[in-house]
Amino acid sequence: MIRYPSLQAGAVMGTTAPSSGVPTETHALLKLAVSRMESKGFKMVCGDTVWTQAKAASAPAKVRAAEFNQMMADESIQLIIPPWGGELLIEILENIAWDQIKNKWILGYSDISVLLLAVTLKTGIATAHGTNLIDLRGGVTDETTGKWPEVLAVQVDESILQHSSSLYQKEWNFAEPSPCVFHLTEPTCWKSVSGADVHMRGRLLGGCIDVIRHLIGTPFGDVRHFQQYYTGNEPILWYLENCEMSVTDLRRSLVQMKLAGWFHNSAGLMFGRSAANRPVEDYTVEDVYRALSEELQIPVIYDIDCGHVPPQLTFINGAYAEAGLKAAEGSGSVKQTFKP
Structure with a gap:
């Protein structure tokens, strides 16, 4: 528990x-x-x-x-x-x-x-x-x-319910400090790979892919043991974000996570906004998300409030979560229950 x-x-x-x-x-x-x-x-x-x-x-x-x-x-x-x-x-x-x-x-x-x-x-x-x-x-x-x-x-x-933001910060402007630190100027829009509404349930796990990928194969990255010992094999709902990786490195890292079994028994994937998600040739981050959704047969939503493009929600690793997206509105929510 x-x-x-x-x-x-x-x-x-x-x-x-x-x-x-x-x-x-x-x-x-x-x-x-x-x-x-x-x-x-x-x-x-x-x-x-x-x-x-x-x-x-x-x-x-x-x-x-x-x-x-x-x-x-x-x-x-x-x-x-x-x-x-x-x-x-x-x-x-x-x-x-x-x-x-x-x-x-x-x-x-x-x-x-x-x-x-x-x-x-x-x-x-x-x-x-x-x-x-x-x-x-x-x-x-x-x-x-x-x-x-x-x-x-x-x-x-x-339980506690959090909603998607109204605006996000496109870039840092240290020359003109804001009273709230962030310069929130761009309309927030959560999206799904399917283009349809999404509803997912599972135990939250996640973080910055650039660094958590290095836990794979170590005593500190045993996702399967966590599921079996602490949550009774409940599905995992992953939240992830890319800080600095190219789109191709992001793809390699996600495939590594998949091959390591991290996405076994997953309810869905949520990806934060990223300034690093620039295309490599004609290969886009949307291609990465689509491939992963098809391979794992689970829903994927992206551009959520998580990570290095603020603001961000507070995600609790281990909490039971219900995440939803209203695709037509570009709005989403995450309800977290502190379930033992």
Whole structure:
């Protein structure tokens, strides 16, 4: 059965950098994000790793793992939220004290999704794929991203419904900071491969394909064991997003996941928007989605609010979800139930 943490009002949030830390020149952004969280009633504990960055990581792997282990062991901390993603989180997995993982929330995305997926697959503890700390520095937060505290406060056997956003951000504009950090200018439109309405049900799993694919074949990526041991072989509903891969690399990675058995007994696939999904010759991302849907005989929806093209919904790894798409309207929703 799945175990769900619970976020209380005024909780202590620990921020550590299991992947990349924050370079000196952007410390002001982190300090502002911490201040915003404190103004909302949270108590903040910052680890040493969040303030440093060298050689593509915040610190050596054992140092990063030790600080994560320390925050995981600290009974006062209810939520661990890294400042942002990075490149080398996978280095710390072998140094995590897996027998001491506590039932507390870990929230993040990008490279952090390696940690999220590994924790849920290995321990059956739900983890939260959503915003990072740096993106919470704005004076206001958009409705889609801003729902994360409400999602993390849901109790066992309760449900929460999230809807597709109205607008998304096409590109970052650091020269003109927005009060809500993101510049939401483009109409959101969820789509399906079939062009028809879609309704899917299953246990949520997912993350950034660029990095979670590297869990395949390791002790931290046993999807089949997770299904059998923690969910009674309920179907998996995958949410996935592409950060930097070419369309052909995306296709290779998805085929690898399929051949590794990750898509066995799947209810459907949901793909986030991506600025990387540019055609290779005349081969498009829609071709990739269509092929996968035909091969697996499951529905596929795409351009959902997930990942590196904000805003994004908060997806709970391990939760039972019902996802729907009204194709004519381009609108969708995800209802998550904290089912043990």
